[in-house]
Amino acid sequence: MTWTEYFVIIIVALIFIVVFQIAKASEYVSVLKGEKKAFQQNNRINAFLMLVFLVLGLAAAWWCNSLLYDKTLLGVPAASDHGEEIDNMMWITLYITGFVFVITQVLLFWFAYRYQTTETRKVHYYPHNNKLELLWTVVPAIALTVLVAFGLYYWYRITGEAPKEAMEVEVTGHQFGWEYRYPGKDSILGRQNYKLVDAAKQNPLGQDWADVANHDDLHPSELHLVVNRPVKLIIRSQDVIHDVGLPHFRLKMDAVPGIPTTMWFTPKITTAEMRKITGNENFVYEIACDQMCGNGHYSMKGIIVVETQEEFDKWMAEQKPQYNLAKPEVASKAAPGAENNKDLVLAQ
Amino acid sequence: MSNEAVIQHGAGTHEVHGDHHEGHHHHETFITKYVFSQDHKMIAKQFLITGIIWALIGGAMSVLFRIQLGYPEATLPWLEDIFGHWAKDGRITPEFYYALGTMHGTILVFFVLTAGLTGTFANLLIPFQVGARDMASPFMNMLSYWFFVLSSVIMLSSLFVQTGPASGGWTVYPPLSALGDATQGSKIGMDLWLISMAMFVVSSLLGGVNYISTILNLRTKGMTMTRMPLTVWAILFTALLGLLSFPVLLSGFILLLFDRHLGTSFYLSDIVLAGNILPNEGGSAILYQHLFWFLGHPEVYIIILPTMGLVSEVMSVNARKPVFGYMAMIASMFAIALLAFLVWAHHMFVTGMNPFLGSVFVLLTLLIAVPSAIKVFNWLTTLWRGNLHLTPAMMFCIGFVSMFISGGLTGIWLGNSTLDLHLHDTYFVIGHFHIVMGVSAFMGMFAGIYHWFPKMYGRYMNNTLGYIHFWITMVCAYVIFWPMHYEGFAGMPRRYYDYSNWESFKQFVELNKVISFAAILSFLVQILFVFNFFYSIFKGRKVTTKNPWKSNTLEWTTPINPGHGNWPGEIPEVYRWAYDYGKDGVDHIDQITPIGENESKEGH
Numbered sequence: 001m002t003w004t005e006y007f008v009i010i011i012v013a014l015i016f017i018v019v020f021q022i023a024k025a026s027e028y029v030s031v032l033k034g035e036k037k038a039f040q041q042n043n044r045i046n047a048f049l050m051l052v053f054l055v056l057g058l059a060a061a062w063w064c065n066s067l068l069y070d071k072t073l074l075g076v077p078a079a080s081d082h083g084e085e086i087d088n089m090m091w092i093t094l095y096i097t098g099f100v101f102v103i104t105q106v107l108l109f110w111f112a113y114r115y116q117t118t119e120t121r122k123v124h125y126y127p128h129n130n131k132l133e134l135l136w137t138v139v140p141a142i143a144l145t146v147l148v149a150f151g152l153y154y155w156y157r158i159t160g161e162a163p164k165e166a167m168e169v170e171v172t173g174h175q176f177g178w179e180y181r182y183p184g185k186d187s188i189l190g191r192q193n194y195k196l197v198d199a200a201k202q203n204p205l206g207q208d209w210a211d212v213a214n215h216d217d218l219h220p221s222e223l224h225l226v227v228n229r230p231v232k233l234i235i236r237s238q239d240v241i242h243d244v245g246l247p248h249f250r251l252k253m254d255a256v257p258g259i260p261t262t263m264w265f266t267p268k269i270t271t272a273e274m275r276k277i278t279g280n281e282n283f284v285y286e287i288a289c290d291q292m293c294g295n296g297h298y299s300m301k302g303i304i305v306v307e308t309q310e311e312f313d314k315w316m317a318e319q320k321p322q323y324n325l326a327k328p329e330v331a332s333k334a335a336p337g338a339e340n341n342k343d344l345v346l347a348q
Numbered sequence: 349m350s351n352e353a354v355i356q357h358g359a360g361t362h363e364v365h366g367d368h369h370e371g372h373h374h375h376e377t378f379i380t381k382y383v384f385s386q387d388h389k390m391i392a393k394q395f396l397i398t399g400i401i402w403a404l405i406g407g408a409m410s411v412l413f414r415i416q417l418g419y420p421e422a423t424l425p426w427l428e429d430i431f432g433h434w435a436k437d438g439r440i441t442p443e444f445y446y447a448l449g450t451m452h453g454t455i456l457v458f459f460v461l462t463a464g465l466t467g468t469f470a471n472l473l474i475p476f477q478v479g480a481r482d483m484a485s486p487f488m489n490m491l492s493y494w495f496f497v498l499s500s501v502i503m504l505s506s507l508f509v510q511t512g513p514a515s516g517g518w519t520v521y522p523p524l525s526a527l528g529d530a531t532q533g534s535k536i537g538m539d540l541w542l543i544s545m546a547m548f549v550v551s552s553l554l555g556g557v558n559y560i561s562t563i564l565n566l567r568t569k570g571m572t573m574t575r576m577p578l579t580v581w582a583i584l585f586t587a588l589l590g591l592l593s594f595p596v597l598l599s600g601f602i603l604l605l606f607d608r609h610l611g612t613s614f615y616l617s618d619i620v621l622a623g624n625i626l627p628n629e630g631g632s633a634i635l636y637q638h639l640f641w642f643l644g645h646p647e648v649y650i651i652i653l654p655t656m657g658l659v660s661e662v663m664s665v666n667a668r669k670p671v672f673g674y675m676a677m678i679a680s681m682f683a684i685a686l687l688a689f690l691v692w693a694h695h696m697f698v699t700g701m702n703p704f705l706g707s708v709f710v711l712l713t714l715l716i717a718v719p720s721a722i723k724v725f726n727w728l729t730t731l732w733r734g735n736l737h738l739t740p741a742m743m744f745c746i747g748f749v750s751m752f753i754s755g756g757l758t759g760i761w762l763g764n765s766t767l768d769l770h771l772h773d774t775y776f777v778i779g780h781f782h783i784v785m786g787v788s789a790f791m792g793m794f795a796g797i798y799h800w801f802p803k804m805y806g807r808y809m810n811n812t813l814g815y816i817h818f819w820i821t822m823v824c825a826y827v828i829f830w831p832m833h834y835e836g837f838a839g840m841p842r843r844y845y846d847y848s849n850w851e852s853f854k855q856f857v858e859l860n861k862v863i864s865f866a867a868i869l870s871f872l873v874q875i876l877f878v879f880n881f882f883y884s885i886f887k888g889r890k891v892t893t894k895n896p897w898k899s900n901t902l903e904w905t906t907p908i909n910p911g912h913g914n915w916p917g918e919i920p921e922v923y924r925w926a927y928d929y930g931k932d933g934v935d936h937i938d939q940i941t942p943i944g945e946n947e948s949k950e951g952h
Contacts, residue, residue, distance in 0.1 A: 068859065
């Protein structure tokens with residue numbers, strides 16, 4: 001340990017001792033002054049502090065909001081259609097709970113100040129009042145009904161079936177990264193079996209090469225999406241539970257080994273547009289793993305690029321099917337195109 | 349129910365005992381008095397002190413990982429001096445960070461706020477407040493404590509094994525927790541964790557059965573169920589929750605042990621780990637989550653219900669006014685206890701569960717807000733037009749209500765599956781549950797400790813230190829957890845070791861420093877509290893009157909330092925409820941005072 005560290009420890013210890021001595025002395029003083037007097041004084045001071053806490057606390061909440069608001073996504077438009085609905089839900093909930101929060105906290109601390117003990121105060125013996133109790137059963141129940149109704153309306157829209165024209169992409173998590181698979185020209189993701197996974201043989205996703213649908217499946221290193229085109233993610237995990245967390249799209253879905261999950265949405269804002277909106281040139285859509293998955297959990301990042309159809313097509317044209325890498329000898333003989341691939345497989 | 353008979357029987361057998369107590373009939377050795385004690389008061393103290401030790405360990409862990417979060421770039425050689433390769437070059441390693449977080453959660457949730465809290469106040473208050481000589485089965489009670497110690501020792505030992513303790517989060521979801529190759533903490537540390545928790549469940553059940561049977565069978569004459577103080581009601585519901593849900597947790601853990609060691613596939617399927625293809629097929633990782641949260645959710649009520657009881661009681665005493673809506677308080681606790689079993693899957697909205705099933709859980713979850721709201725409004729009305737004695741205990745009651753409101757309202761956010769899609773597993777969740785079941789529960793527990801300290805030790809705790817403790821805790825709690833909601837609004841995930849590589853989450857560097865600073869400060873203040881606690885046991889101001897708070901409940905009719913059996917003579921008979929404060933202009937009328945002729949009919 002260094003001298004500064006010893007120094008800090010000594011300082012802390014000294015503060016402890018001083019506080020403790022003051023506290024002990026105050027006890028003696030209260031005995032001298034008379035316990036009653038000390039009790040009254042404590043009450044006055046602490047009742048006043050309750051009020052101070054209320055006022056400063058509300059002010060601090062305001063200040064905290066102004067400091068942090070711009071660092072959150074509250075002021076950033078949601079990047080997906082579902083996200084917009086979730087934002088609506090959030091504001092509805094914020095208004096209702098915020099209102100209740102302010103009312104109840106003000107009452108609490110105000111009562112604590114207002115009804116502090118005095119020599120003359122007579123308490124109001126008030127054991128119960130059925131009407132009042134009914135009132136504050138019914139009113140919260142109504143407020144919550146509203147919240148449940150809105151919540152479920154959005155929930156069913158978000159979790160409903162994906163539109164038919166949705167692009168399908170498979171996202172697979174493993175310790176500690178994400179893999180993406182596009183279905184290629186045939187729009188069909190080929191069959192898969194975890195027992196076929198073999199990274200050394202260029203088959204990290206366990207694609208079954210006997211299934212022709214696999215031969216044009218692409219395996220790029222980034223997830224590219226088309227703006228305003230619905231996308232359905234088929235989410236898998238190879239080892240432990242992960243979670244596809246998309247903060248800007250306001251969505252999340254677990255990746256569970258053995259149980260594929262799905263999630264669909266329509267991206268609304270391209271990466272380029274979002275750079276302008278946020279004023280951050282380095283902005284990228286990130287996939288954050290949101291389920292504790294091991295020591296590298298914090299680094300399990302994926303990149304999503306949202307772009308126009310043209311840009312997407314151009315990017316897509318550059319990608320090579322994984323099959324070409326896994327079976328170069330077969331693939332190179334075959335002319336590009338699914339039909340030829342099929343013939344080849346049949347020949348084998 | 350033949351209450352009378354039971355009570356007379358109970359009183360009869362114990363009386364002999366009680367009468368002789370003043371003599372030297374009992375030969376108590378150090379061992380039977382302080383170690384293998386069967387006296388409920390001593391067991392309560394044992395639970396409390398063990399809980400305090402665990403709280404210090406668990407709190408210190410949070411300080412360590414807050415150092416990492418607040419100062420990720422800092423190199424602190426003293427960390428390496430203490431922790432060796434776990435803090436190589438003075439920086440906490442990811443393994444260490446995750447182990448700390450996991451242990452912090454486990455320790456605080458189970459060892460402090462379940463065993464430390466219920467163990468203390470159930471043991472202390474049930475016999476005292478229902479008018480019993482001791483628990484229904486003092487021997488089982490002793491076992492309950494010693495199983496807790498056994499569990500503690502095993503958990504503690506897991507901190508010292510080569511590969512470290514469990515590190516997959518306090519919920520230990522498989523497959524991460526099932527596969528030793530997935531993370532270091534899932535090796536022997538995980539086995540110790542599971543065995544320790546199994547012992548913990550045994551301890552909980554032994555305690556719970558005892559609490560329930562004592563409350564139902566050993567009430568003194570006249571102590572009908574609806575004359576019991578709310579503390580006892582709260583503990584009754586807590587014990588019922590634990591009794592019905594802990595076995596499910598244990599079953600989940602046993603299946604996990606099978607998966608780990610016997611090659612079963614309850615939770616495992618289709619796994620390729622570090623290039624190895626595992627043979628397990630057909631299991632469901634989600635099954636574990638159902639089993640876990642079937643306890644896990646009632647667990648948060650197991651933590652918060654007893655403090656609701658403590659706060660209701662302490663608040664009423666110090667407001668010099670009956671608790672408002674006694675029956676509504678019981679009914680709402682009953683509703684909370686019942687609903688607690690029907691909401692567990694709200695922790696699993698994003699696991700890919702059936703959306704319809706999800707919507708049922710949304711409805712039931714938000715339904716819990718109704719009884720919670722009733723309780724809050726009832727507490728507010730209890731304060732209204734009272735004559736508030738702002739003792740440290742009362743301060744903590746007010747702090748409890750403030751925290752419960754803040755944390756309860758954010759629960760309405762997270763219980764709504766639509767919002768959970770965005771906020772799940774972000775710092776919003778951390779802020780929410782630390783406020784509502786961490787800080788709230790601690791505030792309620794502190795209220796209980798300051799209030800019943802004179803009954804436990806015949807001395808007072810230092811008031812000034814109590815006030816300092818309260819204010820710094822209160823301010824720090826909000827400084828720590830309020831801004832975390834904003835981090836949640838940025839989508840910032842929890843359980844990250846470092847955020848600096850993330851374009852989306854790296855903007856909170858300054859804030860994380862502030863939070864870490866407040867966390868360290870509040871930890872130091874808790875040490876001050878612990879010091880006050882132990883100092884006051886030996887040197888505190890002595891209690892000179894039997895009933896220092898002018899309270900109505902039975903424990904204050906016992907001698908200042910009650911012996912074994914609690915009451916020297918007969919157990920007093922009870923004539924009224926516990927909350928006649930300020931009735932007919934009389935400051936307080938204790939439960940053993942018969943109803944006067946001219947007394948008004950108001951009240952309960």
